[in-house]
Each structure stands twice: as C-alpha cells, then as structure tokens.
Amino acid sequence: MIEDDLRAAFARHEPLTPPTGPLRATIERLVARRRRRRRRFRAAGVTLCLVAALGAGVPQLRPERAVEVPSLSGLPADSPNGSLNVLLLGVDGLGGAPPYRLADSILLVHIPADRSRPYLISLPRDLEVSIPGRGTDKLNAAFFTGAGEPRPDLDAGYDLTRRVVADLIGVPVDAGAVLTFAGLRRITEAVDGVDVCLPDEVRSWHTRRVFPAGCQRLDGAASVDLLRQRRDLPAGALDRDRNAQRYVAGLIRRAAERDVLTNPVTLAALLSAAGRELTVDDEGLSLGRLVAVLPTLRSVDPVGLSLPVGAPAEGPSRLPLDPKDGPAFLAALREDRLAQWAAQHPEQVNRIR
C-alpha cells in the first residue's frame, strides 16, 4: 500500500517538471563557455601536469583566492585514499597532420597522500591489456583506437587510454595530458633545454646523433630525438621509457632552477609554448585543485619505477603483467604504499638522475 502511495505521489508531482526549452538553451551557453575555457587551459594544463604535478614546489603558485578545497584529505573526490594519479601520454606522429597516432610513452605520475614525493611509473607500451571495442591488444593501441584515423583526435585517444589504464591499475586517473613531439620540443625550448643524465651511450637510429653517457643539456630537437629511440637500446621500449623518466626528472629540475613557475614572465612563455600540440584532461581533477597540491610536496625528486612485466607471451612484442610482482605492485599503488614497495624492490627503481 505504501508502494501505491509512492507511485501516486510521483505521478502527482510530474507537473512540477519545468519546460525543457530554456534549460536546453542554458546548457548550450554553458557548454560554449566551458569549451572556451578548456581551450585556454589546454596549454596551461600540460605544463602544469608535467612541471607542476611533478612537484616543482612553488608556494607562490598557490592561488590568491581560496581554492574550493577545504583540506587535502578531501581531495580529490574519487581517489579512495587522497593520493593522486596523473596520466601523461607521449604520442608519436610527425608533421602537421599525421594520419594516425600511437601512445608510445605512457607515464603515470603518482603523488602519495602524504605528499612526500612524486613517483614516475612507466607503463610499457607493449603491455597486454583489454581495450574496450578492440579486445586484447598492446597498451599503445588504446590511444590509436580511441583517436581514430585518418585525422586522429587527441582527446578521444586520451579518453580511451585513460579508461584502459584506470581498469589496469584499479583506481581512477585524476588528471592527465597528451604530449606530441612538437609539444615536447616547444616545452624543452621554453626552458632553454633540459639536462638529461644517461647511464649509457645512446645512438639515434633516426639522425645518427650520439648521446654520450652522463649528463648533457638537450635542446628541443635533441629531446625529441632521444625520446624516439628504441631500436638500438638493449631493452628496447622499456629503456626508452626510462629515458622518458630521465627527461621528465630533468625538466622538473630545470623548471625549478629557473623559477619557471614562480616568475610570471617565464610561466607565460612556457604556457604559450605548449600551444595546441597539447591536450589536457581537466574533467576529473580541475587545474585549480591540482595546483593547490603542489606546494604541499615535501620533495621534488621523483622516484622512477616501471610496472613489472613478465617474459613476452604471445608473439615477441606483447608483454604480460609479471604474475607475481605485477599484482603486488598494483596493490601497492592502489593502497598508496609505493615507498615501501620501492624499498623492498630496489632493483625495480630506475636510475633517473
């Protein structure tokens, strides 16, 4: 009988429903405004993701207005334990309008709840994953599938990769960005080069350039060249991932030492440098919230880790998750215990500085 009363009460209140016409117009207006804002943030987003999220601890960057987050523990809404996961995708494709794009560097930046330091986690592009609408394939195919051909859409490529990565790691991705070769070059040039420390010599397959072992300053073109190298490296794409971590660590140092984020002039230069070669996800965790996290980091020295993978399974190039270490690592990531995990598995920590 109460059920009938409920049905009747709902039916009786149907006439409360307002007309849809004005609402639809408001929605259109808000969408147009947010699209404009999104474009404006596009450049800012990546730079902040790359430099800021990685923790070039900058108190001055704390917004003047109180950010709408009462405390860090309440942030972000969907992370179960207050840690943050930012997804950075380096995509290939040369020229103005490449017909397809693959995400070859997939880097997850994990910022623990205690804000001790950032962790850079490389997810191998050859990792075998399940991709919605495609079945089992390599991780870098997610971006390709989402972005489509012949005019790849970076946003859509990012969206699908984010879904796959979130499924893989078991926690939501809070923010992220896509970086093309051109974007990488411009960011590097905006900070006047990045110092990268290589443990071994790298010879470019594409330009015959030789990157000696040790630390060196790379300009934009050289950075792109280095991060494209895979074939001649002993561990192939896995070594390239380590080089990407070395580059990001160098970029952070460079940004910090040049006060890029505290100086409005250099910051503006960096933001405009990013240009339209970058696309950023500001749906999950807003930029304002992300920026608010940065000054709370206790150290800006990242720890470089790689997702543990097993021996190639099907075909030479597909890597399964390591049956033992893989799940343990992911559990540590989910439960925000990477510091402990890294201490127990020193052999898995990459030399990135």
Add this chain to the structure above:
Amino acid sequence: MTYEEFADTRLAPLLRYAVMLTGDPHQAQDLVQETMVRVQLNWRRVVRADSPERYVRRMLTNQYVDWKRGSWMRRVLLRGEPDESVPASADHAQSAVDRDQIWSWLSRLPRRQRATLVLRYYEDLPDAEIAEILGCAVGTVRSSISRALATLRAEYVEVRS
C-alpha cells in the same frame, strides 16, 4: 546518434526523473543542466557506452547522490528546503495533505535510498538495472529499498497514532 538527437528525446524524461529525485523543479534543472553540460562536452565517450541513456542516467544519479562534492550544491544550498517548494495541492481535503506528506518524507531519506525508490516506483526499472545505475550489488538495492520503505512506514504509524 548525435547529442542533439539525444537531447531531443531524452531531456524531458531526464528532467522528470530529476524532479522525482530532488523534489524541486529548480534543483532538478540545476542537476540536469550540470549533467548535460558534461554529457555534451564528453559526448564521444557517452555515445560509446552500450546504452547512452543509461550512462547519462547514471551520471545524473551520481551527481545527485554525491551532491556534497558537486559544484551545483553550493547554489542549491542557497535555496529553500525541497519540501517548501511543493506546490499547494489542488485538493483541499485533509486527505490531500496526508497524501503529500509522503512527498515531504521522501526528502528526509538518504539520497541513495530516495534514488532507489524513484528508480523502482517511478521509472519501474528492474533491480538489476537499478544496481547498475547506482553502481552497487542487486542485494544492496533491495536492502536500501526495504530500509527506505520501513522508514516511510514508521512515519505513517507515527502520524496515524
């Protein structure tokens, strides 16, 4: 399907659904507006879902349930309590007041419980689909419906005694 086609057919039902969830036309508008802006901005993702309609309903329901986190809550809070805006019933009899009491009791239920009641008794959805929309197990749906009904029954008893 384009966003426009979706909005043509689904906006009105979603708005009715939001009215039942919030009990208030203004809050319903805010809720639908906020959800549909996100729907349109992320249309490619929405349209890839098996059922875009269910996906959007899920977005809207989550937005409602999580309203402490949502941005629309700040505006909504400035408005009155939901039950104040229920229009005076056309009936004048005491029975009409009685009948509308159930509507104001609804506003005191936890949001998830109210959502389950709306999905079952207004939208007439099977429990499995309700579970999918709320992202929980079927058993959880059933238990929160029975808890909600028990609360409403207790109110009845209190009024009648």
